[in-house]
Amino acid sequence: MYILPKSDLPMLLRTLADRYELFGPIVDPVSGETLFDRAASPEDLRLDAPIPVNTPKFTVFPHLERILSFRYDRDSKDLDIVRDDLVRPKALVGVRSCDLNGLLCFDRFFLGQEYVDEVYRDHRRKMLIVTNTCVRPFVQCFCVCTDSGPYAAEGYDVNLTDLGSAYLFETGSEKGAALAVELGLAAAGPADAAARDAAVNHSIGLFDGQAVENKAWISRAVNRLTTGFVKPETWEYIGRQCFECGACSFVCPSCSCFNIEDVATQAGPTDRLRTWDSCSFEGYARMAGEHNPRRPVEDRRNKRFFCKLSYSQSKKYLRPGCVGCGRCARVCPGDIGLPNVVTAIRRETTGSKP
Amino acid sequence: MNDRNPAVITTVPAAAVIEEIRDEIEDVRTYYFRFEDPELERTFAVRSGQFVMCTVFGSGEFAVSLPWSPEADRRHLSVRSVGKVTGALAGLVVGDKIGIRGPFGNGFPFEDIKGKSIIYVAGGIGLIPLRSSIVHVLRHRAEFGRLILLYGARAPKDLMYRETIEGWRGTAGFETYVTIDRPEPGWTGETGFVHTLIEKAKVPVENTVAFVCGPPIMFNAVIQELSGRGLRDDCIISTLERHMKCGLGKCQHCAIGRTLVCTDGPVYTYKQIKTLGEQI
Numbered sequence A: 001m002y003i004l005p006k007s008d009l010p011m012l013l014r015t016l017a018d019r020y021e022l023f024g025p026i027v028d029p030v031s032g033e034t035l036f037d038r039a040a041s042p043e044d045l046r047l048d049a050p051i052p053v054n055t056p057k058f059t060v061f062p063h064l065e066r067i068l069s070f071r072y073d074r075d076s077k078d079l080d081i082v083r084d085d086l087v088r089p090k091a092l093v094g095v096r097s098c099d100l101n102g103l104l105c106f107d108r109f110f111l112g113q114e115y116v117d118e119v120y121r122d123h124r125r126k127m128l129i130v131t132n133t134c135v136r137p138f139v140q141c142f143c144v145c146t147d148s149g150p151y152a153a154e155g156y157d158v159n160l161t162d163l164g165s166a167y168l169f170e171t172g173s174e175k176g177a178a179l180a181v182e183l184g185l186a187a188a189g190p191a192d193a194a195a196r197d198a199a200v201n202h203s204i205g206l207f208d209g210q211a212v213e214n215k216a217w218i219s220r221a222v223n224r225l226t227t228g229f230v231k232p233e234t235w236e237y238i239g240r241q242c243f244e245c246g247a248c249s250f251v252c253p254s255c256s257c258f259n260i261e262d263v264a265t266q267a268g269p270t271d272r273l274r275t276w277d278s279c280s281f282e283g284y285a286r287m288a289g290e291h292n293p294r295r296p297v298e299d300r301r302n303k304r305f306f307c308k309l310s311y312s313q314s315k316k317y318l319r320p321g322c323v324g325c326g327r328c329a330r331v332c333p334g335d336i337g338l339p340n341v342v343t344a345i346r347r348e349t350t351g352s353k354p
Numbered sequence B: 001m002n003d004r005n006p007a008v009i010t011t012v013p014a015a016a017v018i019e020e021i022r023d024e025i026e027d028v029r030t031y032y033f034r035f036e037d038p039e040l041e042r043t044f045a046v047r048s049g050q051f052v053m054c055t056v057f058g059s060g061e062f063a064v065s066l067p068w069s070p071e072a073d074r075r076h077l078s079v080r081s082v083g084k085v086t087g088a089l090a091g092l093v094v095g096d097k098i099g100i101r102g103p104f105g106n107g108f109p110f111e112d113i114k115g116k117s118i119i120y121v122a123g124g125i126g127l128i129p130l131r132s133s134i135v136h137v138l139r140h141r142a143e144f145g146r147l148i149l150l151y152g153a154r155a156p157k158d159l160m161y162r163e164t165i166e167g168w169r170g171t172a173g174f175e176t177y178v179t180i181d182r183p184e185p186g187w188t189g190e191t192g193f194v195h196t197l198i199e200k201a202k203v204p205v206e207n208t209v210a211f212v213c214g215p216p217i218m219f220n221a222v223i224q225e226l227s228g229r230g231l232r233d234d235c236i237i238s239t240l241e242r243h244m245k246c247g248l249g250k251c252q253h254c255a256i257g258r259t260l261v262c263t264d265g266p267v268y269t270y271k272q273i274k275t276l277g278e279q280i
């Protein structure tokens, strides 16, 4: 534990920018929205800005990424399969604990299980993460209900907590510890740790006022989903609300579905591209011969909520796949972001009216 | 890394050369191939019931079953030309190269079924994934009870692997029944849908497992018939098909219920299929 005076933040960011591509919260001058994006210069990063509208997952899982390319000459039969190393080292600064937990869900999913996703691993290996404790929740947030905030417990290289005139600089890895030494930071004392605890507790206290009752219902919704007790009418209602736009998946820090396409280029080689995909799209499961085993929209919608709250994460890793960022609620035109779905499940059991 | 497969080609396909192409039935061809890398050619080990991802360079990649038997059988794939990538494959000639990733999936549970009788029920190109298992079982004939193949196709011209089947007919201890949907001039064999053969063959249910593979409509009729005779749901084994992209359990395209066909399947028992809560 160290102390980083706020006046030294630019020094930290410049140090990182020297050896990494620097990413973090940037306030867009036109819309006023915060975007998690590549910083043209370290001064653009704003650790005090609201939660970014997009998730940092694109830094490990780009929207569009070439994973291979092929050159094949049908006449000479010459074949060249190229796996370029296009991955550059990145430093992510100002990551909130919800988004860090999204990345940890990705780690478990892409690096764990039977096979390792090699492309993802390459991104992750060359990465440094500086998290930022949320000392004040935003209206959409419910990370306390999904056990993913407001303070990052693990998985960061450095965690910063705003203590007023300085940040508490906690290290979570050898990379982080080396950075503290290199920057010549002063050690923090027990009073600083107590100040951090107070800041975190204050933040958790603020959730009481805004994380309304349905949000606390997440664990019970998980339970009902996992035991198969959600009524078909509830799924039908949720399915009817869905516009199949895919926005929820694209803003979600823990959605990782992708498509792979081979695309011929003008120059000759064929690129194997992987792109984001969403289980809400009608063609997602369609097979050759027009056989689509998951045609009704409610079948596709319940896939999302089973994925988030039941099998994909909860069953295997004993935590929900939702990290409580609230972004899906913000973007869903059908008003069926995750909190509202939890509410719908609550209503079906308590019989309460909207 | 993966105890089921000591060496799996995961992300980057391995180059393979097409050595021979045979026309099977309309739109279906069998491609015999060899890996370009001699070491891989020597060591590439598969289990029956698994699949690979096949790249047609310039077009894309698709999932395809392994019809060859793990022991001493030529490597080959049998593919129906239905769309973009399989259509491009059909345009290749001997000497062309394809890419192979795999082998993926769980494979048939041979360890669990030693000593039992096996009924194979296949419809149309459903015989492709079962072929490997049949060749394997015939090589270990003594380890099993009755072995019966019930195979049906729309018409004689739709029967896969006709020479191979003729060979099987002559194999002692292997009962082979072949049917076509409707009578046709020149056809002297059985007619009627494949599930009607279950009665004709007097298939046993005690100490028996059934491998069933074919289009969903045929699958349902066969299941009804077998279950009606008292064959337990966990003794009916099938392979499921899903749209696949990665084969590695990551893209999620092949999700069915709480499982992924590429890593948890493609082989499932009917008992498992019933709990998936989705159409097959």
Ligand SMILES: Cc1cc2nc3c(=O)[nH]c(=O)nc-3n(C[C@H](O)[C@H](O)[C@H](O)COP(=O)(O)OP(=O)(O)OC[C@H]3O[C@@H](n4cnc5c(N)ncnc54)[C@H](O)[C@@H]3O)c2cc1C
Binding pocket: A287, A288, A289, A290, B051, B060, B061, B062, B063, B064, B065, B066, B078, B079, B080, B081, B082, B083, B084, B085, B086, B087, B128, B129, B240, B241, B242, B243, B244, B266
């Ligand atoms: C585990 C597994 C094993 C498989 N094993 C085999 C195998 O051994 N052999 C094999 O041939 N296939 C097998 N398949 C199926 C094979 O993967 C698909 O046929 C293939 O992916 C189609 O790819 P495509 O790009 O050619 O078709 P696409 O271009 O993606 O799509 C085909 C399009 O063509 C049309 N079309 C497709 N099928 C038909 C049809 N029957 N009649 C009319 N129109 C049609 C439809 O418009 C469809 O959208 C297997 C699939 C899986 C998941």
Ligand code: SF4
Binding pocket: A248, A251, A252, A253, A254, A308, A321, A322, A323, A324, A325, A326, A327, A328, A329, A337, A338
């Ligand atoms: S499901 Fe919604 S609230 Fe939960 S992590 Fe995804 S986008 Fe955020």
Ligand code: SF4
Binding pocket: A249, A254, A255, A256, A257, A277, A278, A279, A280, A303, A304, A305, A307, A308, A312, B252
């Ligand atoms: S299946 Fe749906 S909810 Fe789950 S990761 Fe994919 S897009 Fe997200």
Ligand code: SF4
Binding pocket: A241, A242, A243, A244, A245, A246, A247, A248, A249, A280, A331, A332, A333, A334, A335, A336, A337
């Ligand atoms: S954002 Fe809403 S409407 Fe769009 S796909 Fe997701 S659930 Fe459906």
Ligand code: FES
Binding pocket: B243, B244, B245, B246, B247, B248, B249, B250, B251, B252, B253, B254, B255, B260, B261, B262, B263
């Ligand atoms: S094919 Fe990608 S998860 Fe199964």
